[in-house]
Amino acid sequence: MAAALQALPTVEVPSTRSPVDKSYRRMLHGMERFAREHAxxxxxxxxxxxxxxxxxxxxxxxxxxxxxxxxxxTVPIAADHSFTLERDETLWREDAAVLANRKTLSMTWRAEVRSPGVPEGMRRLGDLRLECLVGMEAGLVSNNAHLFAWLDEFLRSPERVCSDPNGNYMFFTERPVFAISLQHGERRATLPFHAMYAGNPPAEEMPYCDCQVLLEHSYHAPIWDASWPDDTLLSFDYADAPPAASAAAPQDRAAALAALGPPQTRLRFDSGREVWLYQSAPPTSLPPGPDGRPRMGEHVLLFSPAGATLKTRQRAP
Incomplete structure (x- = not known):
């Protein structure tokens, strides 16, 4: 028995109390999904x-x-922390694990689908739709099971998550984001506030969210809304871009509070920036939006860590 054990090859894995791991088979299934849904x-x-x-x-x-x-x-990692996988039949049969020298829940994993010719600072909606399908198929979303123990396999399925308004597959921008616009031909729209910042989860849920340190970078794209074609482009107004508040906007938090009163939502980020949301009902009754939510007007203000108004935006119901 001792001789047999000595004959086994040694596999060195960086020492860590709880290694981050993903299923190699599931990640290859994600690559196969990418090939099937390449349209x-x-x-x-x-x-x-x-x-x-x-x-x-x-x-x-x-x-x-x-x-x-x-x-x-060994899997080479690029400077932007991205990588690809090659199919190895032996590792496939052995149901191998993809291991990193980091602890569980210290990182999150995502598929990244990029089409050529998309302007800098923009994303293509079809790319994001495919990212969701691949990411779910590959089992990349690393939310803690404590939060999602009630979900069955049906609700975890790529089709369910990526085609339902409540699927809430999370995407991340390269820089902190303040507003996201959709455009296709002459059609334009701004994403509602609830599609930003992981839907503003309660503080007690943050440890279970992939967005824990990327909250200011997170958003939900309308990948479920078939009225927006795959060639729809998303453009981003970044929070750290030059200030663009109008002269008529309150100059700081104190002025906003005096003029507008307490906001319905107040969200402070790790950067020290703060965003306030004021909502207003439309003057006449409107049918729910395509996601089933009531249509509400929005007035959003972004403040610097020192409290100065950096940006404002309004969105009609």
């Missing part, structure tokens, strides 16, 4: 990407391996 983004390429999830998480020096029963394979 959503015919010219796009697929990569997987690692993102921080907990405060203080360093993305430098991450090492990634596919580890099976009898061997392992």
């Amino acid at each position: 959503l983004a015919p010219q796009a390429t697929l990569r997987f990407r690692l993102l921080p999830r907990q405060p203080g998480m360093s993305m430098d020096g991450i090492r990634l391996k596919v580890v099976g029963d009898t061997g392992s394979k």
Whole structure:
């Protein structure tokens, strides 16, 4: 028995109390889903990407391996913390794990689908639709089971999550975001506030959210809304872009409070910036929006850490 054990190959995995791991088989299933659904983004390429999830998480020096029963394979990671996987039949049969030298819940994983020719600072809706399908198929969303224990496999399915207004698959921008606009031809729209910032989850749920340190970067795209074609473009007004508040806007938090009263929603980010939401009912009754929610007018203000007004925006019901 001792001789048999000595004959087994040694697989070195970086020491960590709770390693981050994903199923190699499921990630390859995600790649297969990408190939099957390529019509959503015919010219796009697929990569997987690692993102921080907990405060203080360093993305430098991450090492990634596919580890099976009898061997392992190192996975190169690009400077933007993205990578691809190659199919290895032995590792597939052994139901290998994709391991990183980081602890559980310290990172989140996403598929990244990018079509060529999309202008800088914009995303294509068909790419995002395919990202959701691949990400769900690959089992990348790393929300803690404590929060989603009630979900059955039907509700976890790519079709259910990616085609339902309440699926809430989360996307992340490269920079902190203040507003997101949709455009296709002459049609224009601004995403409602509830589609931003992970829907403003309660503080007690934040440890279970992929957005824990990326709240100011997070949004839900209307991938479920078939009235927006795949070639629809999303453009981003970033929170750290030059200020664009109008001269008529309140100059700071105190002025906003005096002029407008307490906001319905007040959200403070790790950056120190703060966003306030004021909602107003339409003057006449309107049918619910395409997501089934009541139509509400929005007035949103962004404040600097010192309290100065940086940006404002309004959205009609």
